[in-house]
Amino acid sequence: MIPIIKSVILNCIRDKKESLFMIFFPLFLILLIGSTLSAYFDSSNTSFEEVAVYYFDESSDKSKEVFNIFKDIELDNSKIVLKEVKDVEEGKKEVKVNRNIFIHLKEDTIEFYSNNQSTIKPSLIYGILNGIASKYNAAAEVYSINPLKANDIIKVEDSKGFIEDEKVALNERPSSMDYYGVAEIGLMIFYFLMLPLYNIKNDRKNSIKDRISLAGVSTSKYYFASFLGFLIYSFGTLMITYTLSNILFDINYGENLLIVPLAMIPFLIIVIGIGIIIPMIFKEEEVSGSIISNVIIPVLTFLGGGYVALGDNLGSLLDFITKISPLRWFNISIFRYIYSGDNTTLIRWLQIGGISLLLVMLIIWIVGKRSDKINEKYINTN
Structure with missing residues (x-):
């Protein structure tokens, strides 16, 4: 399998024109679209206005104490309004x-509910509550172990000592360059889909796949090795684009520069x-390639926000439709991590990737085995 992987990577690298296009075209798009739409992004007003937090109290002394500390907190850049409801529903x-x-x-626990179409405010409130609860639990543990020296250890002067104050900068939002720095890299990933289509087609025309089969390599191994080869080449190419965009345009990819590659x-x-x-399944690559490049990729790019920036609050129907596009998941997972410290979408996106990898391997194995059986029957008829 290793020789096939190396061969796939080398064949892609040898096509210098295509490689340079894949590296530099997204940089051109970032510069063009990012600079053109900078006024739109700059005029967008992001501010923390009133944050309505509804609550229902069935608490014990512990959770009530945490909630009381939360109520005493005053934020410089936002206003929390607490409203009690009659029941959980x-x-x-x-x-x-x-x-x-x-x-x-609820007794000794605090259950937190938020809508996944809203990002920053729920992350802010959850972070404050989680910080208070963590500090409270630590303090309670210290008091239970050594009540006499607990005050010296914790050194809490008042209720605000339970959390570490952190100001949220209102200008921490993506500029046009920041947004399209992520979105256009995602857009370019779509076009890597054409690499396997055309290279496998050329392998068939030049009988390379047949020679590999004669060497004793199964169809499943051939396609899986090809999959790994294209995956490695594509990731390496994107890393060059990602590095250059960070250097040339000073794009905000967050403090952890490994998040975007991940x-x-x-x-x-x-x-x-x-x-x-x-x-593997369809033999008419020309037809499928044309449909993919002219229909599927543009539609998924639009739904993912590759051409026009899409916010979080799109409505339930449109939000569902846009999540069909992998680009939407890619964009949201990165932006939520960078600008609100929320990694839940990123984790879910990585889980989708793991499930997709298993499905790809399973389909390659099933279709490959079926293809090998057909070839065996054909050979045995002689």
Whole structure:
């Protein structure tokens, strides 16, 4: 399998024109679209206005104490308005319909509910509550072990000592260059889908696949090795683009520069997997390639926000439709991590990548085994 992987990578590198296009075209798009739409992004007003937090109290002394500390907190850049509801269902309805935040104080626990179409405010409130609860639990543990020296250890002067104050900068939002620095890299990932389609087609024309089969390599191994080869080449090419965009345009990719490369992997698995599976199943690569490049990629790019920036609050139907596009998952997972410290979408995106990898391997194995059986029957008829 290793010789096939090396051969795939070398064949892609030898096509210098295509490689240079894949590296520099997204940089051109970032500069062109990012500079053109800078006024639109700059005029967008992001501010923390009133944050409505609904709560229902069935608490014990512990959770009530944590909640009381939370109520005493005053934020410089936002205003928290607490509203009590009659029951849990009313609170959940506020989350589902009005995209507000609901806190259920249930005995010794605090259950936190938010709408996944809202990002920054729920992350802010959850971070504060989680910080208070963590400090409270640590303090309670210290008091239970050594009550006499607990005050010296904790050194808490007042209730605000339970959390570490951190100001949220209102200008921490993506500029046009920041947004399209991520979105255009995602857009380019779509076009790596064409690599397997055309290279496998050329292998068939030049009888390379037949020679590999005669060497005793099964169809499954051939396609899986090709999949790994295209995956490695695509990731390496994107890393060059990613590094250059960071240096040339000073794009905000967050404090952890490994997050964007990490988010690339599920996207590439899906795209390269589709590019391998299509020629395995369908023999008319010209027709499928034309449909993919002229219809599927533009539609998924638009739904993913590759051409026009899409916000979080799109409405339930449009939000569902846009999540069909891997680019949407890619963009949201990165932006939520960078600008609100929320890694839940990123984790879910990585899980989707893991499931996609298993599905690609399973389809390659099933279709490859079936193809080998057909060839065996053909050979044995002589």
